[in-house]
Amino acid sequence: MAGAPVPTPMPGDDKILCIDDLREAGSKKLPTGARDFFNSGSTDQITINENSTAYAKYRVRPRVLVDVSKADTSTTCFGRRTSFPLGVSPAGLQAMAHPDGELATARACARKGVNMAISSFANYPIKAIRNAALSVGPIEHAIQLYTFKDRDLELRIIREAEAQGCTAIFLTADSPVLGVRYNEWRNDFRTPDGLGFPIMGRDSEAIRKQTHDDSFMALNDDAHNWIRDIPWLRSVTNMEIWIKGVLTAEDTLKAIEMGCDGILVSNHGGRQLDGVPATIDALPECAEAANGRIRIHVDGGVRSGTDIFKAMALGAEYVWVGRPAIWGLAYNGEEGVDLMLDILYNEFKRCMQLTGCNSVKDITKACLGVVRPDGPLARL
Numbered sequence: 043m044a045g046a047p048v049p050t051p052m053p054g055d056d057k058i059l060c061i062d063d064l065r066e067a068g069s070k071k072l073p074t075g076a077r078d079f080f081n082s083g084s085t086d087q088i089t090i091n092e093n094s095t096a097y098a099k100y101r102v103r104p105r106v107l108v109d110v111s112k113a114d115t116s117t118t119c120f121g122r123r124t125s126f127p128l129g130v131s132p133a134g135l136q137a138m139a140h141p142d143g144e145l146a147t148a149r150a151c152a153r154k155g156v157n158m159a160i161s162s163f164a165n166y167p168i169k170a171i172r173n174a175a176l177s178v179g180p181i182e183h184a185i186q187l188y189t190f191k192d193r194d195l196e197l198r199i200i201r202e203a204e205a206q207g208c209t210a211i212f213l214t215a216d217s218p219v220l221g222v223r224y225n226e227w228r229n230d231f232r233t234p235d236g237l238g239f240p241i242m243g244r245d246s247e248a249i250r251k252q253t254h255d256d257s258f259m260a261l262n263d264d265a266h267n268w269i270r271d272i273p274w275l276r277s278v279t280n281m282e283i284w285i286k287g288v289l290t291a292e293d294t295l296k297a298i299e300m301g302c303d304g305i306l307v308s309n310h311g312g313r314q315l316d317g318v319p320a321t322i323d324a325l326p327e328c329a330e331a332a333n334g335r336i337r338i339h340v341d342g343g344v345r346s347g348t349d350i351f352k353a354m355a356l357g358a359e360y361v362w363v364g365r366p367a368i369w370g371l372a373y374n375g376e377e378g379v380d381l382m383l384d385i386l387y388n389e390f391k392r393c394m395q396l397t398g399c400n401s402v403k404d405i406t407k408a409c410l411g412v413v414r415p416d417g418p419l420a421r422l
């Protein structure tokens with residue numbers, strides 16, 4: 043991404059200057075069932091809310107009078123240089139936000155030079171998503187997998203992802219069953235007519251007809267485990283293997299022991315078990331346990347460039363966002379996702395410059411402090 047694009051207001055609409063504006067404008071365009079499905083967390087909404095608010099306890103410690111005229115926001119993810127340390131997390135059903143769904147997200151990510159993960163429950167095939175992105179620019183894709191009962195289905199998805207040039211697997215490990223989602227029950231949420239799940243192949247139509255909960259339970263295997271699943275994945279593919287949904291030092295060590303390539307510290311955007319910690323609060327213990335032996339990414343509640351900066355200072359190499367892309371799609375399709383990425387890029391770059399960081403390597407623990415009641419800022 044050249045220069046720092048200042049987000050421009052879209053014609054005929056309110057000014058969209060930050061992710062909160064985008065959330066509001068995008069959400070307004072959605073019917074209740076879709077809006078609640080996208081925006082809600084599970085049970086009491088504690089974790090989803092804390093994912094964002096937990097960032098506020100950290101303060102940035104800026105270094106002044108540093109020449110930041112050539113600050114470089116770029117970094118590497120899955121072996122490719124990206125414009126800044128941000129990717130779009132796997133989220134299913136993007137065509138419910140905008141008819142172009144994952145195709146629009148893919149084009150926007152490629153245009154803005156960031157990576158993307160494809161949900162197993164995408165509404166477009168892997169090939170179409172890859173091609174849409176590659177028609178715009180270079181990009182790396184991760185394919186997200188659940189632990190399906192049907193190993194042949196899992197393998198078919200893996201083979202297709204390989205054939206289309208995906209680089210990594212995100213194995214979603216936080217979902218042996220679905221979280222308790224009152225919104226879906228209250229609204230009797232169903233996949234809208236006309237939307238399919240082509241990556242899921244012959245299961246697509248059955249999924250569409252059932253509730254989210256029923257189809258998830260029918261497909262997913264709650265007996266999955268480290269010992270059986272990771273060696274199996276390793277034996278069938280050369281793609282990188284990342285565990286999505288790690289929140290503890292113990293599981294970080296397990297991922298290292300099993301030879302995984304990385305972990306994505308995630309609580310599924312607060313949609314699985316409510317009451318688990320905010321990801322920014324789980325990240326330090328994972329980073330400490332890893333001690334540089336495994337790569338660490340994070341998602342959940344990231345809503346500003348300064349949030350990305352804080353996550354990196356606390357030990358993440360790369361940061362992912364889920365709902366901000368959905369809100370961009372709902373607001374204005376591909377252009378809405380472009381706008382979301384522009385906002386976060388611009389804020390992140392300015393945060394680096396205003397703290398005296400010239401490269402992402404300069405973003406360290408020393409850049410943050412934490413506010414304690416009635417005390418001075420505490421160093422980390």
Ligand SMILES: Cc1cc2nc3c(=O)[nH]c(=O)nc-3n(C[C@H](O)[C@H](O)[C@H](O)COP(=O)(O)O)c2cc1C
Binds near residue numbers: 131
């Ligand atoms: C509507 C929606 C659908 C999602 N679908 C999936 C999915 O299919 N697979 C998965 O691993 N995570 C899924 N997630 C979780 C995201 O990958 C990601 O962890 C989460 O959205 C990050 O939090 P954020 O939305 O606050 O950025 C979904 C999240 C949302 C909001």
Ligand SMILES: O=C(O)C(=O)c1ccccc1
Binds near residue numbers: 135310313
């Ligand atoms: O709702 C989710 O969080 C999720 O993971 C999902 C799974 C299947 C289809 C759509 C979303």
